[in-house]
Amino acid sequence: MSRQIKLAVIPGDGIGPEVIAEAVKVLDAVTAREEVTFEKTEFSLGAARFLETGDVLTDADLAAIASHDAILLGAVGGVPGDPRLADANIERGLLLGLRFSLDHYVNLRPSVIFPGVPGPLAAPGAVDFVVVREGTEGPYVGNGGSIRQGTSHEVANEVSVNTAFGVERVVRHAFAVAQGRPARRLTLVHKTNVLVFAGSLWQRIVLAVATEYPDVTVDYLHVDAATIFMVTQPSRFDVIVTDNLFGDILTDLAAAISGGIGLAASGNINPDGRFPSMFEPVHGSAPDIAGKQLADPTAAILSVALLLDHLGLTEAGARVKAAVTADIADRADRGVDSAPRSTADVGDAIVTRLTET
Amino acid sequence: MSRQIKLAVIPGDGIGPEVIAEAVKVLDAVTAREEVTFEKTEFSLGAARFLETGDVLTDADLAAIASHDAILLGAVGGVPGDPRLADANIERGLLLGLRFSLDHYVNLRPSVIFPGVPGPLAAPGAVDFVVVREGTEGPYVGNGGSIRQGTSHEVANEVSVNTAFGVERVVRHAFAVAQGRPARRLTLVHKTNVLVFAGSLWQRIVLAVATEYPDVTVDYLHVDAATIFMVTQPSRFDVIVTDNLFGDILTDLAAAISGGIGLAASGNINPDGRFPSMFEPVHGSAPDIAGKQLADPTAAILSVALLLDHLGLTEAGARVKAAVTADIADRADRGVDSAPRSTADVGDAIVTRLTET
Ligand SMILES: CC(C)[C@H](C(=O)O)[C@@H](O)C(=O)O
Ligand SMILES: CC(C)[C@H](C(=O)O)[C@@H](O)C(=O)O
Numbered sequence: 101m102s103r104q105i106k107l108a109v110i111p112g113d114g115i116g117p118e119v120i121a122e123a124v125k126v127l128d129a130v131t132a133r134e135e136v137t138f139e140k141t142e143f144s145l146g147a148a149r150f151l152e153t154g155d156v157l158t159d160a161d162l163a164a165i166a167s168h169d170a171i172l173l174g175a176v177g178g179v180p181g182d183p184r185l186a187d188a189n190i191e192r193g194l195l196l197g198l199r200f201s202l203d204h205y206v207n208l209r210p211s212v213i214f215p216g217v218p219g220p221l222a223a224p225g226a227v228d229f230v231v232v233r234e235g236t237e238g239p240y241v242g243n244g245g246s247i248r249q250g251t252s253h254e255v256a257n258e259v260s261v262n263t264a265f266g267v268e269r270v271v272r273h274a275f276a277v278a279q280g281r282p283a284r285r286l287t288l289v290h291k292t293n294v295l296v297f298a299g300s301l302w303q304r305i306v307l308a309v310a311t312e313y314p315d316v317t318v319d320y321l322h323v324d325a326a327t328i329f330m331v332t333q334p335s336r337f338d339v340i341v342t343d344n345l346f347g348d349i350l351t352d353l354a355a356a357i358s359g360g361i362g363l364a365a366s367g368n369i370n371p372d373g374r375f376p377s378m379f380e381p382v383h384g385s386a387p388d389i390a391g392k393q394l395a396d397p398t399a400a401i402l403s404v405a406l407l408l409d410h411l412g413l414t415e416a417g418a419r420v421k422a423a424v425t426a427d428i429a430d431r432a433d434r435g436v437d438s439a440p441r442s443t444a445d446v447g448d449a450i451v452t453r454l455t456e457t
Numbered sequence: 458m459s460r461q462i463k464l465a466v467i468p469g470d471g472i473g474p475e476v477i478a479e480a481v482k483v484l485d486a487v488t489a490r491e492e493v494t495f496e497k498t499e500f501s502l503g504a505a506r507f508l509e510t511g512d513v514l515t516d517a518d519l520a521a522i523a524s525h526d527a528i529l530l531g532a533v534g535g536v537p538g539d540p541r542l543a544d545a546n547i548e549r550g551l552l553l554g555l556r557f558s559l560d561h562y563v564n565l566r567p568s569v570i571f572p573g574v575p576g577p578l579a580a581p582g583a584v585d586f587v588v589v590r591e592g593t594e595g596p597y598v599g600n601g602g603s604i605r606q607g608t609s610h611e612v613a614n615e616v617s618v619n620t621a622f623g624v625e626r627v628v629r630h631a632f633a634v635a636q637g638r639p640a641r642r643l644t645l646v647h648k649t650n651v652l653v654f655a656g657s658l659w660q661r662i663v664l665a666v667a668t669e670y671p672d673v674t675v676d677y678l679h680v681d682a683a684t685i686f687m688v689t690q691p692s693r694f695d696v697i698v699t700d701n702l703f704g705d706i707l708t709d710l711a712a713a714i715s716g717g718i719g720l721a722a723s724g725n726i727n728p729d730g731r732f733p734s735m736f737e738p739v740h741g742s743a744p745d746i747a748g749k750q751l752a753d754p755t756a757a758i759l760s761v762a763l764l765l766d767h768l769g770l771t772e773a774g775a776r777v778k779a780a781v782t783a784d785i786a787d788r789a790d791r792g793v794d795s796a797p798r799s800t801a802d803v804g805d806a807i808v809t810r811l812t813e814t
Contacts, residue, residue: 191650220688222579239596239617244654250661254621256654260596264611291702293548297601297613304607324709331577331688331713345648349706352681356688 103136105411108168108376113146113190114385115395115443116174122397122447123172123404129451130408130416141168146385147178147190156193162201170407171198171378174400175385192242199235202375204368205266206273207233207344208406209351209382214425216432217359225335227358232274232339233347235368237266240344262298262343267305273371274341275313285317285338289326289346302343327353355382363428365402367410377410379403393442398424401450423453460493462768465525465733470503470547471742472752472800473531479754479804480529480761486808487765487773498525503742504535504547513550519558527764528555528735531757532742549599556592559732561725562623563630564590564701565763566708566739571782573789574716582692584715589631589696590704592725594623597701619655619700624662630728631698632670642674642695646683646703659700684710712739722759724767734767736760750799755781758807780810
């Protein structure tokens, strides 16, 4: 009997639906010969839905999504500056709403420079690292506030909350990831010389868990120094573990040096399995190019590979990665002067490779 | 009668004394023919002093330093991991102690790619921007704390404090800086979609002050997106205004893409003139290469140029910058195979240029 997997699909706004269409094509193609069926439910969420109904993420939405085995998300967010969205903050309400409600405490973001991909660095070396970003704490908790708003005496505070429970579970996950990689190196990134309380907690927990992983080499970098290494010597990184905000910043930089946000995939993971994990390209909704078949679906397709890995379908995940790698190498061979491909062209090319192999 | 300027000199630890020796040489040379005398007082502060006396920064130190017109600082911080320094946090106590006590609310960090300087980017374009980093608020205020330390129920919080007073004064300064530059562009960098209270305060104040500067073009970037542009299109930046932590991160990245932290100068400025402003290279004390005449004193020398500008000695400041620019171009001409120069060689070469012109 074939395994049934219930997949919630949230195409979202802007280029989200276009890239998700290709990601789903690839998912169907790679699993066609497997003993597994994906039962998909599409959820209409995002700026467009908010403008229609006034809802960002209802309890009913959450309950329905939570009843699935996994989630594939495109991108959410309306046109920047749209006055009708001024107070909505779709990204916070929807994206962070899902990450927090579904306890996605591991935000996994691999960075690889695929052979042939042009990037901004003159000599990046071999880049292949993964950032394990904490997803449910830090300055993202929404525990800020302000007094005397709009006056010259306004005070606006933001609180970063860090718990031993929250830090330990993500640090443990990062060590396990490092243990499973050839280089077995883990770098904690923080700002312990300034954020002394949070920094001390992170540092003590990393040192404590390290004793259980004698094979993993541990080091530490301040976040400012980490950005320097990211552009001068990115090959020094293997696994980075860091807090929610530093992870946000570092993974965009990591995507940029590895050939752009169009290739960056991510998983918002609940390793306990109590809630469905969510896979999404790191890029946003890019309303300026939406609906024109100009978006690169590669990041969404690589997010499918992460989804397959997470579900234990590692062979299928590897096949998607191999097909994407071959497609990217092919782009390089064709050169910059070749005819541009549409979003669907890229998806089709990857599907063709999958069905041929 | 010649103008007397009282300069507090804090060589500090590691390579600090070496680079400051060259910076002082250059200061003396460039002002030799000016109607100005620098009366220097040296302060022995830093890890070495702490190990001797147990003091990081006493009230007496502060009062003595505050009675000067300006401060030149090398670098502070002991050997990483030195157990005798474990609880000292020299950087926080001394560097942040000075910045906060002397109300250095503008942390000015210019980034320029000097002709001939090799950097990590394949095609950086013309890079010439300045980061105006807030220096007395944000997550740097030290308003964190923790409970149940060392237990599995520990909670460690860090509070970012942002006031209308504090944000407005640095934003005003940034607009004035932008107004005085050819491109007249100001970019606010924050993370308004997540840090909604602090972000909203920064955004409202920038928009309000913008009405007084119709010539300045204003835009906004999330900090994660800003790191992408920093490596893919750094020439888009002119003046960046941002909070203390984002400024810390962005200016290290900016230094890296412009040829390294060895060239990055900074000013910790109290524009009111109530307290002396402090000029320092962005690099740290680098204990591993200390005392070997291996450090590049260029960032310290460029900090002297910022000091001269700040004191209104703009012609002398320009002469230092020109001499450094010529020296850097010369390094490129000589090529990578030329004999390495000592710290003093670089200082001497720049002094020679100054006395020849
Ligand atoms: C859209 C935003 C809330 C989000 C974040 O900050 O986490 C995004 O930048 C990301 O990295 O997924
Ligand atoms: C040493 C440290 C406290 C300092 C900071 O974070 O401001 C440094 O990184 C800097 O940028 O001057």
